[in-house]
Amino acid sequence: MAKSHISGFPELLPEEKLVENGLMDSIRRVYESYGYSPIETSAVESLDVLLSKGSDDKEIYVLQRHTPKGEAPSPADMGLHFDLTIPLARYVSQNKNELSFPFKRHQIQKCWRGERPQEGRFREFYQADVDVICTDNLPLHYDAEVLEVGIRAMHSVAPGKFEVVVNNRKVVDGICTAFGLNTEQKASFSGAIDKLHKIGEEKCKEVLLQANIPQDCIELVFAAHREKRPLTDAKDILDSFGSNEALEVGKSELLAIAGHLPADLAAYAKFDPCTVRGLNYYTGTIFEGALHSHPHLSVCAGGRYDNLSELVGKQKMPGVGMSIGISRLYALLKQADAIKTGPATTSKVLISAFSEIQRHRCHEIANSLREKDVPCEEYFNFDNKIGKQIQYATRKGIRFVLFLGENGNLELKNLETHDQKQVSLDDLHSSIS
């Protein structure tokens, strides 16, 4: 990684940035293949909007115009967005007459949070979100689609390296009802099991017993969490919890979603009744994915919300969405040695020259390659000998060096095989592809 200039604000070297761009392009392609259209909201929102539901005050960066000493400060009524969900709700409510519903959008942008930097946790980071929002009824099929899109996108950049646990808020409610928990106990139960994968069974059990959660309830959810069985097994597992309306609805929603996952993606989806996700705007389906190498750090997450847009508009608009944390995903894949950086440039060929006289001819060759969609670069420090020019190409990972031979012929050197051969301008293109 490039040297970090301010803690929590990561930067990449060109060879790393090319890999990160590749991740983003793959994810974007998957999102768009399902018809999610790109939008981008401004990085800046009014503080009113940011301080609504789901935010932690202290994580927000407030903006103020710089004022020289002695001058009155400008008003601090704007801040940087900390996610892409609140801005989406604001955008949809503002532009609802111009948009078509169900509104399917993706949004790949930076977010900022003023929290303490830790492993995989940055103050400035990229997220890639997909959401679908409707003005009236939003069928459960969209929950299935969003889960599929998310898994497909993750599969495109980290095949075989992750899993996504799926749950439903109604299942959590149903379990609470089945064991007769009161409102206070429900809150303790949800809060504690959501942290289970971080704090471990012993500590979690302590908290649960303190809240008088029945022992058999604890055993059942712990067992399901430990086993983390395929999503398609959710019914079998939940049947042992008893039956009530919330539980039955939750179960049937989970099974419907599981049933629609294409065969090549099904193995990624697991069931875990202990996944709750803290955000208080989720109302149904919830999911959270992590890499096998870093099971405690979620790299993608999402769910169904029925009331989000009420925050900023008057109309109730149901939605379901998910988000991939690109900066974290890149950092963790890098750490797990699961991605390799390649060249520090897109150039395929370095066109060497050793005198002003060669410059014109070399420039024509370069531009004829560019016309054929072969990125290349010219070397203009003519005083540098061939050795130094090759060193430059090698260091940047450029595979071929082209130079003019004594009779004006073209000499092409492959820096990987060390082969060198004469080529014609017509053959050049095919020689390097």
Next chain:
Amino acid sequence: MAKSHISGFPELLPEEKLVENGLMDSIRRVYESYGYSPIETSAVESLDVLLSKGSDDKEIYVLQRHTPKGEAPSPADMGLHFDLTIPLARYVSQNKNELSFPFKRHQIQKCWRGERPQEGRFREFYQADVDVICTDNLPLHYDAEVLEVGIRAMHSVAPGKFEVVVNNRKVVDGICTAFGLNTEQKASFSGAIDKLHKIGEEKCKEVLLQANIPQDCIELVFAAHREKRPLTDAKDILDSFGSNEALEVGKSELLAIAGHLPADLAAYAKFDPCTVRGLNYYTGTIFEGALHSHPHLSVCAGGRYDNLSELVGKQKMPGVGMSIGISRLYALLKQADAIKTGPATTSKVLISAFSEIQRHRCHEIANSLREKDVPCEEYFNFDNKIGKQIQYATRKGIRFVLFLGENGNLELKNLETHDQKQVSLDDLHSSIS
């Protein structure tokens, strides 16, 4: 455009964002075809860095973590970058052992300025920069290349719709010397002619005469500005100004650059001795481009700087670069009716369904299209009749609607021609491309 939520922070509708993304992709492709590698610096810099050379204090947005009433405010020592040049200098100086020189990079990112919004002037906007920086000598050929890359990139998105005026700081110095101007007069002269295209000849002349600039000097530069002849004519024009060292060096640099521009781009480059560019870090070549529709608003600009990196490091590193103002370019092209928005989605086909029973088959068809790189979307509000589903597709600009016929056959309707025909799954792909 989407409804603006805060003045100066523009947002786009999906159909507009797709066009803006297209502009950015074209520009990126041109930059990378010349071997400029992508980097991205964090949006946030320390205030020390931002408050160095070339900045207007009041345009900087300072960041502070939100603090609830009563708590002590967090330190305000960071701000958002207002351009990509200062961050580049900081990045290069920090990572110079990891980079290869000459370091060629492009950077397409948002910048923020706390200035008053006006036509084509935003508080949050995209820039697309290319620069090359070296640790020792940086040949003039890079000036020629950067001008070429810039014109090529503009040509890729606004062919025939713009021109780029080129000048050289040494030419300005040489003119001052030729007419015996003292230091104070030089400053007045540069300042006034740089505004000539905005304030007009009469007002500019007033200022120049007040500074005792000789009448014949004024006439000569005004005439050259009025004619704005091809860059290749720079020698003829400047010969009439007399001769001195600075003028001769400036002339020869301009001509060398003009001589390297490929024939298909040469017509875009004009000479104008009145282009100075306010930024005090330029030392040689300078250029500034505008659309014919909006000649007073520059959409791309750049030049040679020899000392920029001294700002943040100890080493002197010469560089040359240019920047395209993407947000402004988009806004002005839109205003001039020079770009048309198309569909609001990348989907090529809407897969209609009218019952849960059809859902599974439709999903398989959709995924087989996606495997063949055909973006498509499924319609899940099965209660809506075909008319309503077609209305949805039409509104979003999706060209084809596919649905299951009575015998399970596939019916493909082209919403542009209103043709409808039976297709097989194998033919589907070719029927819609």
